[in-house]
Amino acid sequence: MTTTRDSEAMIRLEDLTKVFPGQKQPAVDHLTMEIPEGEIVVLVGPSGCGKTTTMKLINRIIEPTSGRIFIAGEDVTKKNPDQLRRGIGYVIQQIGLFPHMTIRENIATVPKMLKWPRERIDARVDELLETVGLDPARYRDRYPKELSGGQRQRVGVARALSADPPVMLMDEPFGAIDPITRERLQNEFLRVQEEIRKTIVFVTHDIDEAIKMGDRIAIMRSNSHIAQYDTPEAILSSPADDFVSDFIGSGASLKRLGLATVRDYELSDWPIARVGEDLAVLRQRLRESDERTLLLLDDENRPLRWLTAKELERDDVELGSAGLEVRARVEPTASLADALNEIVASRVGCAVVVDKRGAYLGIVDMTLIMTAAEEMRRVARERLRELAERGEVEPEEVSTP
Amino acid sequence: MNLFDYLVDNWRTVLDLTIEHALIVLASVAVATAIGVGLAIAVYRHRTARELVLRATGLILTVPSLAMYAVLITIPALGIGATSVLVALSLYALMPIVRNTVTGLRGVDPSIVEAAQGMGMGRWQRLWRIEMPLAWPVVMTGIRVSLLLIVGIAALGSIINGPGLGELIFRGLSGAGRPFALPIALAGFFGVIVLAALLDAVFGLFARLTTSRGLR
Numbered sequence: 001m002t003t004t005r006d007s008e009a010m011i012r013l014e015d016l017t018k019v020f021p022g023q024k025q026p027a028v029d030h031l032t033m034e035i036p037e038g039e040i041v042v043l044v045g046p047s048g049c050g051k052t053t054t055m056k057l058i059n060r061i062i063e064p065t066s067g068r069i070f071i072a073g074e075d076v077t078k079k080n081p082d083q084l085r086r087g088i089g090y091v092i093q094q095i096g097l098f099p100h101m102t103i104r105e106n107i108a109t110v111p112k113m114l115k116w117p118r119e120r121i122d123a124r125v126d127e128l129l130e131t132v133g134l135d136p137a138r139y140r141d142r143y144p145k146e147l148s149g150g151q152r153q154r155v156g157v158a159r160a161l162s163a164d165p166p167v168m169l170m171d172e173p174f175g176a177i178d179p180i181t182r183e184r185l186q187n188e189f190l191r192v193q194e195e196i197r198k199t200i201v202f203v204t205h206d207i208d209e210a211i212k213m214g215d216r217i218a219i220m221r222s223n224s225h226i227a228q229y230d231t232p233e234a235i236l237s238s239p240a241d242d243f244v245s246d247f248i249g250s251g252a253s254l255k256r257l258g259l260a261t262v263r264d265y266e267l268s269d270w271p272i273a274r275v276g277e278d279l280a281v282l283r284q285r286l287r288e289s290d291e292r293t294l295l296l297l298d299d300e301n302r303p304l305r306w307l308t309a310k311e312l313e314r315d316d317v318e319l320g321s322a323g324l325e326v327r328a329r330v331e332p333t334a335s336l337a338d339a340l341n342e343i344v345a346s347r348v349g350c351a352v353v354v355d356k357r358g359a360y361l362g363i364v365d366m367t368l369i370m371t372a373a374e375e376m377r378r379v380a381r382e383r384l385r386e387l388a389e390r391g392e393v394e395p396e397e398v399s400t401p
Numbered sequence: 402m403n404l405f406d407y408l409v410d411n412w413r414t415v416l417d418l419t420i421e422h423a424l425i426v427l428a429s430v431a432v433a434t435a436i437g438v439g440l441a442i443a444v445y446r447h448r449t450a451r452e453l454v455l456r457a458t459g460l461i462l463t464v465p466s467l468a469m470y471a472v473l474i475t476i477p478a479l480g481i482g483a484t485s486v487l488v489a490l491s492l493y494a495l496m497p498i499v500r501n502t503v504t505g506l507r508g509v510d511p512s513i514v515e516a517a518q519g520m521g522m523g524r525w526q527r528l529w530r531i532e533m534p535l536a537w538p539v540v541m542t543g544i545r546v547s548l549l550l551i552v553g554i555a556a557l558g559s560i561i562n563g564p565g566l567g568e569l570i571f572r573g574l575s576g577a578g579r580p581f582a583l584p585i586a587l588a589g590f591f592g593v594i595v596l597a598a599l600l601d602a603v604f605g606l607f608a609r610l611t612t613s614r615g616l617r
Contacts, residue, residue: 082521096516097513110520110521
């Protein structure tokens with residue numbers, strides 16, 4: 001099995017087994033796994049694979065049959081479970097806000113148990129509401145039933161963060177929310193995580209959510225056996241076996257392009273025209289280039305039009321309205337999948353990369369996408385070879401990708 | 402003589418009896434609440450114990466008051482009078498309280514309890530801070546049903562010299578056919594109804610005030 005060696009493990013599960021009474025098969029079978037500090041590790045797998053059980057073993061909502069749990073180096077297997085849980089944020093799919101308490105009282109639950117002074121609790125509640133994007137003055141004294149599903153989920157996250165626990169467990173936290181709100185909450189949560197850098201164990205059955213949220217993904221099959229534990233990029237590029245490939249499903253290459261951003265690649269150049277340049281110069285420039293069009297930029301380097309030789313032939317051509325309008329624009333932070341989408345939609349076959357102010361930076365075309373995909377395959381092959389040398393996967397799998 | 406004349410002449414007696422009646426009812430329901438809620442908390446998680454307690458408290462209600470008193474007065478510590486009445490009424494009041502408390506506690510959304518557990522609340526903290534407040538409206542309804550039930554049953558306590566409006570009813574009953582009998586019986590009859598309505602209204606208000614705004 002793959003364990004991480006590059007950063008400090010915040011959570012370590014050691015030979016963890018759970019057998020429910022009356023069941024022959026263990027729900028979790030001799031699981032050993034390390035979760036690095038400050039990362040989101042997603043446990044993903046088909047329903048019934050034991051991922052939720054595994055998560056609940058960590059805060060001992062379910063007590064392990066055997067094995068040990070370490071958090072920040074401390075063996076917490078025998079620690080007082082209530083003490084343990086006050087130091088671990090817990091978010092569940094049903095959210096579980098206390099309906100008889102105000103938002104303030106909900107968020108203050110753990111700090112109160114920890115006997116924080118009142119002023120500190122009040123300040124913390126307001127701070128957390130701000131963090132999750134809810135106006136404290138407006139929402140502090142409301143009851144859960146007065147909030148929308150998305151707002152309740154935000155409060156659930158704020159409540160889990162209340163005592164600033166180093167570790168958070170999230171069980172399908174966005175599962176019961178409509179797709180549009182879910183996407184927004186996912187993005188917001190990733191933004192919050194950028195700042196708070198918690199160690200998070202995140203359970204989902206949705207591989208796309210796993211790819212989006214995870215710094216690392218553990219793909220689980222039955223009895224919590226880990227099929228593969230690696231970064232999303234590595235899992236998409238080099239699935240360890242057929243189970244993993246099947247689970248990722250079709251479109252793995254597209255998903256991988258969704259993880260790569262435009263700024264990480266060298267952009268192609270394109271022959272440029274500027275408003276006011278001499279037509280003869282432009283015709284000459286187009287003839288000498290390999291492309292069939294020139295890209296017209298305005299005074300502030302913003303792309304305007306695609307000009308072909310045909311438009312440049314006429315001496316009275318009005319450059320600002322000739323040819324095709326530039327529609328496909330992407331920013332450097334866009335993913336290659338976004339860029340590919342623009343390319344496919346554009347009539348020119350490439351997307352113009354512009355900075356925040358809209359100024360031209362370069363071009364993404366199919367060649368760049370294909371090169372990027374080839375590069376990903378090469379990295380994946382090397383990685384598999386490396387793993388094979390360490391004896392962590394069977395050598396014949398190296399040829400798979 | 403009619404009811405009005407009787408009340409004008411005897412309002413002091415009727416008021417005293419009504420107050421006695423209210424006190425024995427409130428005392429019995431208080432005892433039943435303490436025992437019933439405790440019993441419900443003890444058994445709501447265990448199927449067999451729960452069924453057993455619910456059945457037993459239900460069966461108590463089928464025992465006729467006369468039979469109940471016949472047995473209770475033979476116990477030396479109780480004897481004839483208010484103590485036996487208090488015990489009998491408390492037993493009768495158990496069933497609605499136990500049943501509603503069990504129903505209320507079992508009706509709490511398990512995910513809310515799991516969230517509380519995951520935040521490090523112990524068994525008792527969960528019960529007092531989460532489960533009981535959430536079950537509260539249902540528990541209150543049970544107590545309210547008991548109150549109404551007991552106001553009626555308490556009238557029969559006079560048969561063993563217990564306190565309350567039953568005295569008027571029995572006097573009316575024993576004098577049946579004579580002119581003064583009907584107004585006396587009617588005073589007892591309406592006294593019980595008015596008292597029941599009053600207690601119900603006051604308790605309804607109390608239940609409302611003690612239920613979180615988030616649950617209303």
